[in-house]
Amino acid sequence: MDHVLINEGLVHIRIPPFEKVSSRAPVFYNPVMELNRDLSVLALQQFKSEIEKGLSICDAFGGSGIRGIRYGKEVSGVDGVVINDVNPLAVSLARDNSLENGLDNVTVCQMDANLLLRLCKGKFNVVDIDPFGTPSPFIDSVAVNLPRNSMLAVTATDTSALCGTYPEPCIRKYGSNSLKTEYCHENGLRILAGYLSLSFARYRKFLTFKFSHSTEHYLRLYATISKGAKKTDKSLKNMGYIAHCPSCLNRQVYRGMAPIVDVKCTRCNHLMRVAGPLWCGDIQDSDFISGMIEKSSELVLNQEKNAIKLLELCKAESGAPPTFYDIHTICSKLKISAPPLKDLLDRLKAEDHMATPTHFTPTGIKTSAPLEVVESLVEDLVKKQKFYPEK
Numbered sequence: 484m485d486h487v488l489i490n491e492g493l494v495h496i497r498i499p500p501f502e503k504v505s506s507r508a509p510v511f512y513n514p515v516m517e518l519n520r521d522l523s524v525l526a527l528q529q530f531k532s533e534i535e536k537g538l539s540i541c542d543a544f545g546g547s548g549i550r551g552i553r554y555g556k557e558v559s560g561v562d563g564v565v566i567n568d569v570n571p572l573a574v575s576l577a578r579d580n581s582l583e584n585g586l587d588n589v590t591v592c593q594m595d596a597n598l599l600l601r602l603c604k605g606k607f608n609v610v611d612i613d614p615f616g617t618p619s620p621f622i623d624s625v626a627v628n629l630p631r632n633s634m635l636a637v638t639a640t641d642t643s644a645l646c647g648t649y650p651e652p653c654i655r656k657y658g659s660n661s662l663k664t665e666y667c668h669e670n671g672l673r674i675l676a677g678y679l680s681l682s683f684a685r686y687r688k689f690l691t692f693k694f695s696h697s698t699e700h701y702l703r704l705y706a707t708i709s710k711g712a713k714k715t716d717k718s719l720k721n722m723g724y725i726a727h728c729p730s731c732l733n734r735q736v737y738r739g740m741a742p743i744v745d746v747k748c749t750r751c752n753h754l755m756r757v758a759g760p761l762w763c764g765d766i767q768d769s770d771f772i773s774g775m776i777e778k779s780s781e782l783v784l785n786q787e788k789n790a791i792k793l794l795e796l797c798k799a800e801s802g803a804p805p806t807f808y809d810i811h812t813i814c815s816k817l818k819i820s821a822p823p824l825k826d827l828l829d830r831l832k833a834e835d836h837m838a839t840p841t842h843f844t845p846t847g848i849k850t851s852a853p854l855e856v857v858e859s860l861v862e863d864l865v866k867k868q869k870f871y872p873e874k
């Protein structure tokens with residue numbers, strides 16, 4: 484069979500020709516995920532620089548093998564990579580591709596991911612979960628598998644569930660209520676982060692989220708694992724709920740698994756809608772992301788520019804409160820045109836509020852300022868724009 488040659492990073496792989504990216508293709512390869520893989524290489528390299536040991540990586544859903552092969556070739560300090568897939572064709576292709584890239588630190592195997600992770604408990608210090616759709620049926624096995632000082636990287640493509648288009652499957656898969664709002668992708672990441680945290684907590688393990696992003700059709704999270712019952716209990720204090728007022732856009736964060744939630748909006752008395760339980764703590768770590776940015780110059784990444792742009796935005800989001808305001812949604816409610824985002828950010832900062840753009844949307848801002856302040860600054864900016872229009 485003729486094969487298509489793909490070049491990513493320092494590797495080249497061959498895959499069977501395909502008409503469109505689909506889970507029904509003989510072997511799955513998605514060129515759109517190149518950015519995801521570039522960022523993964525950076526995250527693993529940064530993680531390696533923070534630990535004493537060599538990396539022992541499990542690419543549990545290998546597909547063509549591109550991800551695991553890139554880890555084996557591009558990340559320095561890797562002792563070994565296991566590339567696994569349940570599909571025999573993918574496994575034979577991944578084997579050929581790893582040989583073709585001259586790798587002797589890669590092992591390829593064919594197993595159900597849950598079985599592999601249970602059988603190899605404690606053998607990996609990085610596990611990458613990149614299934615079709617939801618990662619939820621595999622998380623308990625990863626939680627059993629990963630020891631302290633290890634890293635989990637996980638992708639979810641079931642954004643319609645996590646981001647509130649279909650709340651029922653979100654309850655089914657993650658035990659959490661999702662909500663369609665202008666910041667629903669952030670909530671989706673937080674629901675996934677909360678689900679991961681509660682799953683690991685069963686084994687007295689807790690997670691520190693290092694880097695998280697919502698890009699294209701998927702959500703991706705990187706977290707390190709630590710152990711201890713007391714510290715796990717403390718970490719779970721970051722679980723909570725986000726109440727949203729669909730009438731005035733007010734939102735309220737409630738920490739705790741069973742907090743008392745105001746049913747009525749404190750601003751306009753409208754009924755609030757509630758998402759959660761979800762992770763209300765940090766999902767970005769500025770030091771870790773800075774390390775990733777630094778390492779980008781040492782690696783060959785086709786998506787380097789896009790990767791750095793995304794990383795800079797995520798880094799600035801570190802320490803920001805949950806949720807963001809979408810300036811277009813606010814302005815359409817106020818029935819005014821939107822001022823330039825930069826002007827609003829400048830005004831917020833001038834008034835000593837934390838304010839930053841967000842990677843979730845080009846029209847979003849994360850800020851410590853209350854909604855009233857954002858609205859009045861927006862109105863003021865628009866008024867000034869009317870009287871002193873730009874030439």
Ligand SMILES: C[S@@+](CC[C@H](N)C(=O)[O-])C[C@H]1O[C@@H](n2cnc3c(N)ncnc32)[C@H](O)[C@@H]1O
Nearest residue numbers: 511544545546550568569570595596613614615
């Ligand atoms: C989204 S693709 C992986 C893509 C790959 N990580 C990449 O970056 O190109 C998902 C893969 O998981 C495999 N898969 C599905 N269910 C599985 C299971 N239970 N255990 C192991 N592999 C599975 C599929 O055959 C498919 O190749």
Ligand SMILES: [Zn+2]
Nearest residue numbers: 728731748751
């Ligand atoms: Zn309200």
